[in-house]
Amino acid sequence: MFTGLVQTIGALTPLGPTHLRVEWSPQIEALGNLDEGDSVAVDGVCLTVESCLGHGFIATASPETLQRSTLGLLESGARVNLEDSLRVGSKIGGHFVTGHVDGLGYLESAIATATSWEIRFRVPDPTLARYIVPKGSIAVNGISLTVADCCDRGTWFTVAVIPVTYRETTLQDLQPGQAVNLEGDILGKYVEKFLRLGPAAATDAPDISMDFLTHHGYL
Missing domain, CATH: 2.40.30.20 (Elongation Factor Tu (Ef-tu); domain 3)
Structure with missing residues (x-):
């Protein structure tokens, strides 16, 4: 982890x-x-x-x-x-990243602004794109980033990268069209599975629904 x-x-x-x-x-x-x-x-x-x-x-x-x-x-x-790897008791400043890459994305553009770099990636694989949501977490080449914007299907997304992150990682090396490793948020994967399988997955489990998630503060 x-x-x-x-x-x-x-x-x-x-x-x-x-x-x-x-x-x-x-x-x-x-x-x-x-x-x-x-x-x-x-x-x-x-x-x-x-x-x-x-x-x-x-x-x-x-x-x-x-x-x-x-x-x-x-x-x-x-x-x-x-x-x-994360040690017990260590600070968690990004988000939980397993190191199990879901697939590849591709750099489309990287534009320097006054305060950050606005970087856009393309995600051709729909099985990976569905885990990309606005303000959600995404690991790009192992870097914890927040999705600033994306389309409904998640086939493209943008991130705003602060200068220190851009300078201290390989984001500065990327060229348009270059492939990057993407890992979606593991929490989203489990939520998706529970929603898909419903109570049939475990007879004693609560019925996971959108109302259930909202009530418990997930949405």
């Missing part, structure tokens, strides 16, 4: 079909206490540390992960966002 608050930028190098090496600057201490078996979000993809390096680690990405995310598209030395 992660929060979507990127700690540093590293460099990714493919090592054969499925193995990856991830490294970061020796001056960075944010990820300096990793052990084998730990989880790290790499551009929003949860990877397990198989072996530790001085300032990096080796991990394996499954064929499913490579197919669903950008990790299979990146060239040697590509810059990636890195976040260590």
Whole structure:
């Protein structure tokens, strides 16, 4: 589990079909206490540390992960966002991010304003687009962002990115048409399932309806 608050930028190098090496600057201490078996979000993809390096680690990405995310598209030395896993008692400044990427989005535009960067993404997959709602949470390459605006179907959305986030992440590297990893809000996925299955999913469960959610403060 992660929060979507990127700690540093590293460099990714493919090592054969499925193995990856991830490294970061020796001056960075944010990820300096990793052990084998730990989880790290790499551009929003949860990877397990198989072996530790001085300032990096080796991990394996499954064929499913490579197919669903950008990790299979990146060239040697590509810059990636890195976040260590959430520890019990740590502050949660973003939102709950699992590191299980739902699919790809594509940058359409990034426009600098007086106070932020207004960035627009396209989401061609409708099974992913349905989780994108105005003012909802979205993880873009592992970065916790708030949806500023989107169409009803969620096939495009915009975010307003403050300068420090733009400067300290790989958002600054993106070019129009470039793919990004997207993960929808996990809470929305569970709500959708309960609404779809209704009380038939569990005989002793309450009937989850729009009225029920409104009454309990979800809407």
